[in-house]
Amino acid sequence: MSEPRTVTDPADPRLADYTGLTDVELRRKREPAEGLFIAEGEKVIRRAVAAGYRMRSMLLTPKWLEVMGEVIEATDAPVHVVDPALAEAVTGYHVHRGALASMERKPLPAVAEVLAGARRVAVLEGLVDHTNLGAIFRSAAALGMDAVLLSPDCADPLYRRAVKVSMGAVFAVPYARLDPWPGSLATVQQAGFSVLALTPAEGAVDLATVAVQEKTALMLGAEGDGLTAKAMAAADHLVRIPMAHGIDSLNVGAAAAVAFYAARA
Template identity: 85%
Template sequence: MSEPSTVTDPADPRLADYTGLTDVELRRRREPAEGLFIAEGEKVIRRALEAGYRMRSMLLTAKWLGVMADVIEAADAPVHLVEPALAEQVTGYHVHRGALASMERKPLPEAAEILAGARRVAVLEGLVDHTNLGAIFRSAAALGMDAVLLSPDCADPLYRRAVKTSMGAVFAVPYARLDPWPAALDAVRVAGFQLLALTPAEHAVDLAEAAPHRLERAALMLGAEGDGLTRHALAAADRAVRIPMVHGIDSLNVGAAAAVAFYAVTAG
């Protein structure tokens, strides 16, 4: 058990993992380099621990001591107790959930490793918005996708906002990077997957007509908000598919589109 220790100095080195959490560029560079990520809120912290991530430390305000008592009891890492104002000063924002944990990252698996046991995977290109990325992971977990593959320029699924939006689903769905891009898509095809590129283009086949749920192995490709998949990614796909639209709407938010497409790929 780790007995909580009160910290009153925002410059205390024990709080170093939590400094400047709103500085996206700083955290994007620092967290992978130092092998850490931040879990925010009771449910997310518990899900990270259940998924086998090791805790480096925890930062709490007093009102969360009771709620997190069992986690504190089991923790083999230091627990820092701070006032809400100090937590805000250190992190850069109002920590309304009152509980943060610094967790150790695990080594990322190779794409071939997670493809070997999968039948339904999502392939994401250029998704840099952490909220969209977290939403896609949440849908992938809820709708039964087996894995997520990311182009090298996709955002970090373990960045705090992505983890928070996914409600910890990033811990439940295996993921890997595909590099070099898009040449590494060949490895997905060699593994037996049909590459389906989601696009609003008129030449694309409606999802219902494509019947992706009947494929032995399907890899659904999605691009970033706005521009969608690049022409190189589209050229690498086996087939272009689309979600039919009505009432003059030409596309959906990528998170919403992913949820619809994941259902179409996994249903039946």
């Protein structure tokens, strides 16, 4: 068990992992390079620990010491106790959940590893919005997707906002990067998956009319731009979710949830 220690200086080097959490560009580069990510909130921290991620440290406001008691007892990582004003000064925002943990990343698995034994996978192209990415991981976990595959330019699933929105689902669903893109889609097809590209483009057929195969990969693109022409050309089928009242498409997070439910085993 680590003994909680009060920290009163926002420039204390022990708090370095938590500085400037609102600086997205800095964190995108720094966290993967340093092999860390930030888990926010009691449930997310517990789920990260349960998923086998090693804790580097915790930053707690005093009222969360009792709530996080079991986690503190089980770790030898340092526990830094700060008042809410200092937490805000360090992180750059109001830490209303009062509990943050710096966690060590795991090596990213190979595509073949996450596909082994899988029957339903999500393939994401160009998803750079962390909120949408987190929502898709949450739906993937809830609706029985076995894995998520990401194009090289997709956002980091372990970025704080994505983890928070997913409620820790990023720890429950295996994921890997498909590189080169979209050439590596052939790897998915060679593993026996039928790739269905979600798009409102002309020629796409109603998802409900497509016979879902034993192994199915549902591919979605970024908000607004959607899938690229090259990605759609590499797919086995172009499918769409029928719209009403003149609406042309759903938010990608909503579309993913609908598609995952429609393709459930």
